[in-house]
Amino acid sequence: xxxxxxxxxxxxxxxxxxxxxxxxxxxxxxxxxxxxxxxxxxxxxxxxxxxxxxxxxxxxxxxxxxxxxxxxxxxxxxxxxxxxxxxxxxxxxxxxxxxxxxxxxxxxxxxxxxxxxxxxxxxxxxxxxxxxxxxxxxxxxxxxxxxxxxxxxxxxxxxxxxxxxxxxxxxxxxxxxxxxxxxxxxxxxxxxxxxxxxxxxxxxxxxxxxxxxxxxxxxxxxxxxxxxxxxxxxxxxxxxxxxxxxxxxxxxxxxxxxxxxxxxxxxxxxxxxxxxxxxxxxxxxxxxxxxxxxxxxxxxxxxxxxxxxxxxxxxxxxxxxxxxxxxxxxxxxxxxxxxxxxxxxxxxxxxxxxxxxxxxxxxxxxxxxxxxxxxxxxxxxxxxxxxxxxxxxxxxxxxxxxxxxxxxxxxxxxxxxxxxxxxxxxxxxxxxxxxxxxxxxxxxxxxxxxxxxxxxxxxxxxxxxxxxxxxxxxxxxxxxxxxxxxxxxxxxxxxxxxxxxxxxxxxxxxxxxxxxxxxxxxxxxxxxxxxxxxxxxxxxxxxxxxxxxxxxxxxxxxxxxxxxxxxxxxxxxxxxxxxxxxxxxxxxxxxxxxxxxxxxxxxxxxxxxxxxxxxxxxxxxxxxxxxxxxxxxxxxxxxxxxxxxxxxxxxxxxxxxxxxxxxxxxxxxxxxxxxxxxxxxxxxxxxxxxxxxxxxxxxxxxxxxxxxxxxxxxxxxxxxxxxxxxxxxxxxxxxxxxxxxxxxxxxxxxxxxxxxxxxxxxxxxxxxxxxxxxxxxxxxxxxxxxxxxxxxxxxxxxx
Amino acid sequence: xxxxxxxxxxxxxxxxxxxxxxxxxxxxxxxxxxxxxxxxxxxxxxxxxxxxxxxxxxxxxxxxxxxxxxxxxxxxxxxxxxxxxxxxxxxxxxxxxxxxxxxxxxxxxxxxxxxxxxxxxxxxxxxxxxxxxxxxxxxxxxxxxxxxxxxxxxxxxxx
Numbered sequence: 010x011x012x013x014x015x016x017x018x019x020x021x022x023x024x025x026x027x028x029x030x031x032x033x034x035x036x037x038x039x040x041x042x043x044x045x046x047x048x049x050x051x052x053x054x055x056x057x058x059x060x061x062x063x064x065x066x067x068x069x070x071x072x073x074x075x076x077x078x079x080x081x082x083x084x085x086x087x088x089x090x091x092x093x094x095x096x097x098x099x100x101x102x103x104x105x106x107x108x109x110x111x112x113x114x115x116x117x118x119x120x121x122x123x124x125x126x127x128x129x130x131x132x133x134x135x136x137x138x139x140x141x142x143x144x145x146x147x148x149x150x151x152x153x154x155x156x157x158x159x160x161x162x163x164x165x166x167x168x169x170x171x172x173x174x175x176x177x178x179x180x181x182x183x184x185x186x187x188x189x190x191x192x193x194x195x196x197x198x199x200x201x202x203x204x205x206x207x208x209x210x211x212x213x214x215x216x217x218x219x220x221x222x223x224x225x226x227x228x229x230x231x232x233x234x235x236x237x238x239x240x241x242x243x244x245x246x247x248x249x250x251x252x253x254x255x256x257x258x259x260x261x262x263x264x265x266x267x268x269x270x271x272x273x274x275x276x277x278x279x280x281x282x283x284x285x286x287x288x289x290x291x292x293x294x295x296x297x298x299x300x301x302x303x304x305x306x307x308x309x310x311x312x313x314x315x316x317x318x319x320x321x322x323x324x325x326x327x328x329x330x331x332x333x334x335x336x337x338x339x340x341x342x343x344x345x346x347x348x349x350x351x352x353x354x355x356x357x358x359x360x361x362x363x364x365x366x367x368x369x370x371x372x373x374x375x376x377x378x379x380x381x382x383x384x385x386x387x388x389x390x391x392x393x394x395x396x397x398x399x400x401x402x403x404x405x406x407x408x409x410x411x412x413x414x415x416x417x418x419x420x421x422x423x424x425x426x427x428x429x430x431x432x433x434x435x436x437x438x439x440x441x442x443x444x445x446x447x448x449x450x451x452x453x454x455x456x457x458x459x460x461x462x463x464x465x466x467x468x469x470x471x472x473x474x475x476x477x478x479x480x481x482x483x484x485x486x487x488x489x490x491x492x493x494x495x496x497x498x499x500x501x502x503x504x505x506x507x508x509x510x511x512x513x514x515x516x517x518x519x520x521x522x523x524x525x526x527x528x529x530x531x532x533x534x535x536x537x538x539x540x541x542x543x544x545x546x547x548x549x550x551x552x553x554x555x556x557x558x559x560x561x562x563x564x565x566x567x568x569x570x571x572x573x574x575x576x577x578x579x580x581x582x583x584x585x586x587x588x589x590x591x592x593x594x595x596x597x598x599x600x601x602x603x604x605x606x607x608x609x610x611x612x613x614x615x616x617x618x619x620x621x622x623x624x625x626x627x628x629x630x631x632x633x634x635x636x637x638x639x640x641x642x643x644x645x646x647x648x649x650x651x652x653x654x655x656x657x658x659x660x661x662x663x664x665x666x667x668x669x670x671x672x673x674x675x676x677x678x679x680x681x682x683x684x685x686x687x688x689x690x691x692x693x694x695x696x697x698x699x700x701x702x703x704x705x706x707x708x709x710x711x712x713x714x715x716x717x718x719x720x721x722x723x724x725x726x727x728x729x730x731x732x733x734x735x736x737x738x739x740x741x742x743x744x745x746x747x748x749x750x751x752x753x754x755x756x757x758x759x760x761x762x763x764x765x766x767x768x769x770x771x772x773x774x775x776x777x778x779x780x781x782x783x784x785x786x787x788x789x790x791x792x793x794x795x796x797x798x799x800x801x802x803x804x805x806x807x808x
Numbered sequence: 809x810x811x812x813x814x815x816x817x818x819x820x821x822x823x824x825x826x827x828x829x830x831x832x833x834x835x836x837x838x839x840x841x842x843x844x845x846x847x848x849x850x851x852x853x854x855x856x857x858x859x860x861x862x863x864x865x866x867x868x869x870x871x872x873x874x875x876x877x878x879x880x881x882x883x884x885x886x887x888x889x890x891x892x893x894x895x896x897x898x899x900x901x902x903x904x905x906x907x908x909x910x911x912x913x914x915x916x917x918x919x920x921x922x923x924x925x926x927x928x929x930x931x932x933x934x935x936x937x938x939x940x941x942x943x944x945x946x947x948x949x950x951x952x953x954x955x956x957x958x959x960x961x962x963x964x965x966x967x
Contacts (some may be wrong), residue, residue, distance in 0.1 A: 020901055020902065020904070021901070021904065023909075024900070024901045024906065024909075025901070027906055027909030027912055028884075028893070028897040028900050028901055028906065028909075028912060028913075028916065029844070029884065029885065029888065029893075029897070030842070030843075030844015030845070030883065030884030030885045030913045031844060031885070032844075032909055033843070034843075034846070034910065036837075036843070036847070037837075037843035039841070125827070125829070125830075199942075199944050200908070200910075200944060201846075201848050201854065201856060201908065201910040201911045201942065201943070201944050201945075202846070202848070202908070202910040203848070250908075250909065250910075251908065252846070252908045252909070252910030253907075253908040253910060253944050253945055255944070282847075284850055285848065285849040285850055285851065285854075286850075500908055501907035501908030501909070501945050502907065503907065696904045697904065699904070699950075700904050700907055700945075700946055700947075700950055703946065703947035703948075703949045703950065704907065704944075704945045704946050704947040705947070706947055707946075707947030707948065708944070708947075730849070730851050730853070731849045731851060731853040731854055731942070732851055732853055736942050736944065737948075738935075738938075738939055738942065738948075739934070739935040739938040739939065739941075739943075739948040739951065739952065740932075740935040740936065740939060742935075742947060742948050742949060745949055768947075
């Protein structure tokens with residue numbers, strides 16, 4: 010491949026429409042006669058609904074219809090795709106029945122002529138509640154707290170034990186066992202664009218189009234077809250511009266089905282745009298685990314066993330992947346280390362809260378946090394340098410594929426190289442000396458290290474609930490323009506550019522001749538979507554292989570047109586050329602006869618092969634469409650489709666080092682430096698990789714220092730607006746020092762591993778480690794997130 | 809009862825009748841179809857709805873349309889001149905200052921006003937000037953670089 014584009018920091022092709030304000034998110038799509046929906050949502054966390062009086066709302070001018078739970082029983086339940094043994098699955102209807110289970114639980118959908126009228130009518134609906142005992146704390150739920158779903162009186166959705174090796178022996182024979190209770194704070198994903206749905210049913214055509222801000226248009230279509238009861242081939246899902254997802258839109262929400270169903274009932278376009286308050290209450294949350302770590306190790310720091318027993322706070326209902334998230338934590342508990350025995354014990358419980366589900370990293374940040382905190386505790390116990398404890402337990406670069414006691418086979422890696430590079434960039438040895446000196450002067454400086462591994466490119470279909478492959482169609486149009494249809498559904502990651510880079514290099518055409526189309530089930534072949542750092546590793550590979558298929562065909566056509574043996578043709582710089590010696594023998598071909606009246610073909614320019622010794626792939630595309638001089642038994646047209654099934658996951662890794670200073674007077678935490686050396690395999694566009702890494706790290710800063718979804722003991726959401734839920738701002742970011750190592754993945758021909766979640770996986774433990782390290786003079790060994798100045802100040806001041 | 813308003817939006821005179829409670833952002837989006845200005849929070853905290861009102865950055869989700877009588881509004885659709893990108897827009901493109909793009913219009917407007925006030929801002933000045941705008945994708949680093957790029961190109965000095 011001639012790399013004119015791949016590996017280069019190419020500016021994004023999607024940007025012009027976005028920076029000019031001309032892009033279309035769901036709410037920017039305007040259809041005539043659209044009706045607007047607002048939801049009545051529960052103000053109680055757990056209550057019986059004794060009655061609902063909608064008369065005043067219904068009489069309000071502009072209100073068209075109001076639907077309650079009993080009116081929408083025909084709409085199928087909100088799906089859960091996890092298939093765990095003995096999983097308890099509550100019947101999750103799109104609107105509440107006679108009970109509500111969390112604050113924000115939708116009770117009624119009000120349809121009105123505009124959104125102000127719909128919102129006004131919400132206040133006119135009178136719901137008579139009888140409040141019930143609430144269970145908010147996950148451990149209280151597990152230990153016989155108030156029952157949430159009567160069918161499941163123990164509040165336990167499932168229990169699961171996983172792992173390999175003799176954990177009991179490891180614990181009993183170890184030189185040391187250190188234990189630590191650890192909290193993974195519940196987080197709100199906060200995509201800047203809240204959810205939104207627009208649905209249009211055409212009664213004549215019996216076709217429903219649903220525009221939704223989603224990461225999974227095809228999976229959504231399948232599920233909506235089932236829920237709404239409309240044939241899948243009469244349903245089209247379009248994801249216009251999507252303003253961020255971070256996993257929160259890797260889901261199928263009741264509102265999506267309900268808006269579609271209402272459009273079918275009323276025969277009009279129906280729109281619902283989520284408010285931020287609704288987004289905080291009723292869009293999935295992430296994390297939400299509390300667990301106990303036990304780590305066993307020898308005197309020299311060699312790890313011998315790790316046990317993590319966790320209570321997972323699932324919330325009131327399962328969303329699409331809710332129960333699966335803690336199992337992903339179990340998969341990654343070996344981290345970047347050789348640990349011969351690992352055990353994960355999950356107790357996953359219902360609580361009167363919104364469901365947790367996939368938020369950027371989805372179970373893997375929890376795993377990395379557990380392992381990396383554990384390694385820091387080992388270092389503290391043995392008074393070893395945290396970097397050296399890590400180094401000691403790495404598998405060597407020659408030990409891949411590396412089998413873990415969690416049952417995975419890591420594809421490739423060189424963990425020491427990334428650690429070395431990060432330590433070098435940080436000036437690590439000097440940094441430790443500076444820290445000692447600063448401490449002597451009474452300053453609180455901390456250094457935190459995380460040497461993470463993540464599991465990406467989800468994934469082999471055997472391990473995925475709904476297929477883990479990805480699809481691509483690559484088509485060269487008669488005019489030579491290239492259309493790439495991808496089943497991935499980028500929403501900020503920039504694959505319109507990076508996939509075009511792959512296609513441009515492989516086809517030898519200009520980047521501007523390529524258009525990447527995604528997110529429209531009416532146009533794009535079935536696909537899986539964008540999540541789990543999979544789009545480039547799986548979807549990009551599908552594009553790459555589809556192009557190879559297309560080129561096989563183009564090669565045959567080229568040989569036929571140039572009247573030479575295919576083996577004597579080579580493809581270079583977008584051209585099929587005969588070898589020098591053969592060029593002279595090329596002969597003209599007869600003029601094609603165009604029957605009168607075949608205007609479309611006749612209107613196209615004719616391919617001129619006469620006297621030519623080479624043909625561009627675009628010449629061949631035209632000839633393939635005109636189909637007048639194709640080899641025998643060759644299909645006209647020039648396109649290829651490929652569904653790529655990955656044989657394994659990929660395992661990106663890296664080292665993050667955070668350096669912080671704490672203000673003794675205020676407890677304020679300031680970043681002095683942040684070093685990240687990430688290895689995401691081969692890189693298509695370093696600019697995009699850098700953006701993904703920085704964005705992820707700052708979300709980690711949010712988790713480590715600011716963000717926390719808080720419910721009070723009555724289940725009221727205290728952090729219901731962006732006033733109360735602290736998303737990092739520009740002044741909160743550290744000075745970044747970013748670099749990479751590059752270990753290609755053997756799992757796909759591009760060698761890419763994925764990078765979308767590295768920041769949220771690798772960074773959190775480095776930041777917490779740095780803060781804990783800064784407070785080590787006070788005997789601090791661990792602090793739970795988010796670590797706020799108040800907590801730090803109390804430690805410094807002995808409160 | 810609707811009220812008449814007269815104002816200039818992106819250099820074009822507008823006269824409309826609006827409900828007194830209609831938010832400025834809904835006037836721009838729903839009446840004028842200028843959908844580049846986004847709504848991200850309704851509580852004036854995210855800044856996605858930022859527009860220039862008489863040259864000052866204003867969060868249009870916390871202003872009523874009727875308050876706009878006689879003012880001149882510039883939205884993201886009007887910040888380029890004669891088809892030439894504003895240096896801040898150019899900076900966002902050059903420096904990969906956006907990912908999903910939802911916060912971008914408000915961010916660009918806020919940055920443009922920041923440069924109008926301070927033509928050579930320090931990194932701290934930029935962070936401070938963008939305090940009112942949230943971005944969940946980029947981690948801000950590239951946004952800061954985009955503003956520095958625009959400053960280096962003399963954004964703000966031309967006004």
